[in-house]
Amino acid sequence: MSDQERDEIVTRHGDLEIEENMGAQRRLWKIQRAGRAVAVLILALGLAGAFGGGPLSHQTASSGGCSIEYERIGYRDTSQAYRLKLSSEVARSGKVRVSLDNEALSRMQLDQIVPEPAMTRLTADGTLFEFEVEAGEGQREIRFVFQSEAAGLQTTRIDIESCPTIRLEQLFLP
Structure with a gap:
């Protein structure tokens, strides 16, 4: 008996004669198992934040006494935030200057800045925001809330006075 003959067997179930092709059935079962494994992997990645909003998506970039x-x-046209955390050393003068580059600002819409800057000035490289903060111990926080207006991989350069430049790499999905 050949392999094909063994795989195609006619079985009798009561009054019915049913042709079975076990070779095709085994291939189908393998495809179904692979499909289930891919679905579980996508679900696990989603829960972990690989598509935004989870532990894999949260990032902190640090430089000197500053972190972001x-x-x-993230997703295009959805609120995002940069949370700048400044050490007391950076804020000791009572003024903090933060600059965002022009390229980044051209791809985003700034919705809110907390606290509001005391002064905003356009420069050749971007926009400079000056904040008045309380001098003293502890961290200070400045928050930029924005929406990306473009999908794709984006790099943002943030300059904070008294800290080296920080570059942020982000992927915005449509």
Whole structure:
């Protein structure tokens, strides 16, 4: 008996004769198992934040006494935030200057800045925001809330006075 003959067997179930092709059935079962594994993997990645809003997406970039918390993966036209955390050393003068580059600002719409800047000035490289903060111990936080107006991989350069430049890499999905 050949392999094909063994796979195609006619079985009798009561009054019915049913042709079975076990070779095709086994291939179908393998495809179904692979499909289930891919679905479980996509679900696990989604829960972990690989598509935004989870532990894999949260990122902190630090430089000197400054750090920025942000989402590596976001969605176009959805609110995002840069949370700048400044050490007391950076804020000791009572004024903090933060600059965002022109390229980044051209791809985003700034919705809110907390606290409001005391002064905003356009420069050759971007926009300079000056904040008045309380001098003293502890961290200070400045928050830029924005919406990306373009999908794709985007790099943002943030300059904070008294700290080296920080570059943020983000992926915005449509």
